[in-house]
Amino acid sequence: MTTYKIVFDGGSRGNPGPSYGSFVLQEQGKPPVRPVRLEFGQATNNEAEYLILIAALENLLSILDAHEQSSARVALEIKGDSQLVIKQLQGKWKAKNDRLRALRDRVHNLLMHFKKVDLAHQNREESVEILGH
8 A cells, every 4th residue: 555645735815815725745755746836716715725635636646547556555644734624524524615515525525536544634834834835
């Protein structure tokens, strides 16, 4: 089994406002790659958090597919500083907003591809150190 770590963070300038996010994808035992940064247009901070996690998961699935590796043999460690996203994905908090619920469900559908998923909240300072924002 191969293990990957994803660190993600999203935000917006205004809420809603121009939104962005970054993620780092690291295969266990290998050095981390440079952060990937994306712009999303108008969105809330929470929507941007979900959108960048979706982008990270889709990126990993594409990489695995290109290398003919099965995602069913991959364990994921996912870290982010958004308590809302982490706790909604863990089922500890409800997603009352329709748009956030749809994004949460999209992430759940992507996570189903992997053998094991660990979701963990990390301090904002850790995200800034890793992602640069």
